[in-house]
Amino acid sequence: MNNIEISQPDELALSFTRTLIEARNPRWINADLTIISLEVLFAELSHLGFLPFSCDANFDTDYGVDIFNRAVAGEFGEIAAFIPLPPAPYTMSVSNMWDRMTDDEGDDFDAAMSVATPLKSRKAFNAAVTLQSDSDLFAWVRNVLLTVTTAERTDIIMGQ
Incomplete structure (x- = not known):
């Protein structure tokens, strides 16, 4: 997998970078199929191992939007179907x-x-x-x- 480096300025005009090393296990997490959750390994946080990460097409960082678009394109495998939670007992x-x-x-x-x-x-x-x-x-x-x-x-x- 190619490493991709994406920078995104925040509100304070500071810049931070997340370099995606690997992503796996994408799944839809809402019924509208607009939010994807997956496990990601970022170079800057690699000491933490794979981390849960959720993103959508309107994510607040360029790297989040990029990861979403790449997941939708199938780069990280087939996106697992959304499975609604069972209703709470009453x-x-x-x-x-x-x-x-x-x-x-x-x-x-x-x-x-x-x-x-x-x-x-x-x-x-x-x-x-x-x-x-x-x-x-x-x-x-x-x-x-x-x-x-x-x-x-x-x-x-x-x-x-």
Whole structure:
């Protein structure tokens, strides 16, 4: 890989240089695919090894824009796809769940729970005041709801 030296003056008219020795593992870090994160090795900071570095087309230094453009051109390998973070777990009130159901949905859900759910899980659900979205019981309740209503209604009922 060719070393490239790029200087960029800052607000105080001082100049600093970053000489890129190597870059690797580029990946998109936003859904709009406008920001790339990668590991870089700068000559001036080589004693630190590879460092995380994020940049976009409007980066505030010439070397940042250059690295972005070179990454987009594929010079550092294929850019890995953006992977959104899973939603944070949340707590749902069981009474709110019932409030969000229509009477028919409530009747259908109750009937499905009595048929499709083991007694122990039904007892746990009936005793629950809240459900944690990352719990097995939450997943079970969601699956039962999906048998009696649409995915869209299930998301509304489950507070998603």
